[in-house]
Amino acid sequence: MPAAIGRMPCFALPIRLRSIATTAGSRMIRTRSLLLFLLCVGLPICDAVEAPNVVPIDDHLVTSGQPTRESLAQLGAEGFQAVVYLAPSSVEDAIADEADILRGQGIEFVHVPIVFRAPNAAEIDQVAAALDRLAGKKVLVHCQINMRASTVTFLYRAGYRGEDPAKAFESVTQVWVPEGAWKQMVIEVLAARGVDFDPF
Structure with a gap:
C-alpha cells in the first residue's frame, strides 16, 4: 500500500x-x-480515532482533535498505549473523566495544558520529554481541533527527533498554518534547537 x-x-x-x-x-x-x-x-x-482532523504520522504516532467519549473508550482495543492531551481541562469540549477512561484500559495519560493564546517553549520541552519516554509505544497526541497537537508534534519531530522539518511540517498544514503567538513560538523553538527551516 x-x-x-x-x-x-x-x-x-x-x-x-x-x-x-x-x-x-x-x-x-x-x-x-x-x-x-x-x-x-x-x-x-x-479507524482508530473518531475526532476532528485525525493525522496519522506513522505506525506509533497520531495527532487529532478531541476524540469522542466512545472513541476514547476504544483506544486500548485499537492498540494505543498512551495519550498526550494538550488543551486545558477547562475548555468547552473537554471530557472531564478522560484520564479515568484511559487509565481503566491501561493507557498512560499525560496532560500538558497549553493555553492557546500563550504557548511557550517550556511546554514543548515537557511534551518532548514525554514523547521521548514513550518512544516505541503507540501514542495519540490530541487537543481540541489538532492545532496545538499538530504544531507541538511537528516541533518535537523536527527539533528533538531530527526529522526532515519540511516533511514534518506537512502534517501541520493538513490542519492549519500557525499564526500569532504560535507562529512566533515555532520560529523561536526551531532557532533554539538549531533547525534551519522557515515554514512561513
Whole structure:
C-alpha cells in the first residue's frame, strides 16, 4: 500500500474522493476512487480515532482533535498505549473523566495544558520529554481541533527527533498554518534547537 495513503488525514478522504468522482466521467476513475476509499477504510490507524482532523504520522504516532467519549473508550482495543492531551481541562469540549477512561484500559495519560493564546517553549520541552519516554509505544497526541497537537508534534519531530522539518511540517498544514503567538513560538523553538527551516 502506498505510504502516502497511510499518512492521509482521514477527514480529507471523502472530499478528495468526491472531487475525483465528479471531475472524471470514466468508469475506471470511479472504480479506482472506490478502491482507494476501501483501502483507507481498512487501515486500522484511520479507524482508530473518531475526532476532528485525525493525522496519522506513522505506525506509533497520531495527532487529532478531541476524540469522542466512545472513541476514547476504544483506544486500548485499537492498540494505543498512551495519550498526550494538550488543551486545558477547562475548555468547552473537554471530557472531564478522560484520564479515568484511559487509565481503566491501561493507557498512560499525560496532560500538558497549553493555553492557546500563550504557548511557550517550556511546554514543548515537557511534551518532548514525554514523547521521548514513550518512544516505541503507540501514542495519540490530541487537543481540541489538532492545532496545538499538530504544531507541538511537528516541533518535537523536527527539533528533538531530527526529522526532515519540511516533511514534518506537512502534517501541520493538513490542519492549519500557525499564526500569532504560535507562529512566533515555532520560529523561536526551531532557532533554539538549531533547525534551519522557515515554514512561513
